[in-house]
Amino acid sequence: xxxxxxxxxFVRQRKILITIFVLIILCSVAFQTLPNRIYENMLDLRFGFxxxxxxxTVNSLGEEGRETYILASLxxxxxxxxxxxxxxxxxxxxxxxxxxxxxxxxxxxxxxxxLENIQISLIMMASVIEISNEQIFFASFSNQVKWxxxxxxxxxxxxxxxxxxxxTSNI
Numbered sequence: 148x149x150x151x152x153x154x155x156x157f158v159r160q161r162k163i164l165i166t167i168f169v170l171i172i173l174c175s176v177a178f179q180t181l182p183n184r185i186y187e188n189m190l191d192l193r194f195g196f197x198x199x200x201x202x203x204t205v206n207s208l209g210e211e212g213r214e215t216y217i218l219a220s221l222x223x224x225x226x227x228x229x230x231x232x233x234x235x236x237x238x239x240x241x242x243x244x245x246x247x248x249x250x251x252x253x254x255x256x257x258x259x260x261x262l263e264n265i266q267i268s269l270i271m272m273a274s275v276i277e278i279s280n281e282q283i284f285f286a287s288f289s290n291q292v293k294w295x296x297x298x299x300x301x302x303x304x305x306x307x308x309x310x311x312x313x314x315t316s317n318i
Contacts, residue, residue, distance in 0.1 A: 148251070151254060152250055155236035156240050167230055171231060184207065185212055185215055188208055191220075194290070194294050195287045196283070205270075216268075221265075224260070232254055232256065232257035236250060242310070242311050243311070244303065252299055252303065260289075263290045267286050
């Protein structure tokens with residue numbers, strides 16, 4: 148836990164946070180400009196998915212789109228969690244959030260996101276008849292864990308902002 152808080156203290160520097168924020172925006176733009184309508188069919192953006200959602204995505208993307216999705220998941224969508232985890236940790240440190248457990252949440256979000264990316268990539272590599280319900284369940288479960296933990300992390304961030312900047316001045 149100490150190393151996470153040390154890292155958070157390092158990335159809380161204004162220049163680093165601004166750089167990370169700009170990189171997050173660039174990464175988001177890169178996702179939206181992916182070819183083959185990948186962005187609008189990304190399973191990652193949903194809160195859970197099932198076999199019919201996967202089948203629709205696979206059919207919508209086609210072979211070339213699936214290959215690009217795999218590359219995007221394994222490259223771009225591995226960089227993205229590293230960036231947003233760093234941003235969350237830096238902001239938490241800046242806001243002087245005390246509880247150690249809260250610093251662990253963004254790390255768990257990033258881990259579940261990367262697990263989700265690996266599982267979705269494996270699904271995209273398989274032929275339609277090879278895709279199992281178990282694969283989809285675990286990918287969807289990782290997806291839902293990611294979104295739940297991300298929401299909690301955002302709530303903590305908002306409470307931290309309110310606590311730090313919500314004090315009204317006596318004028």
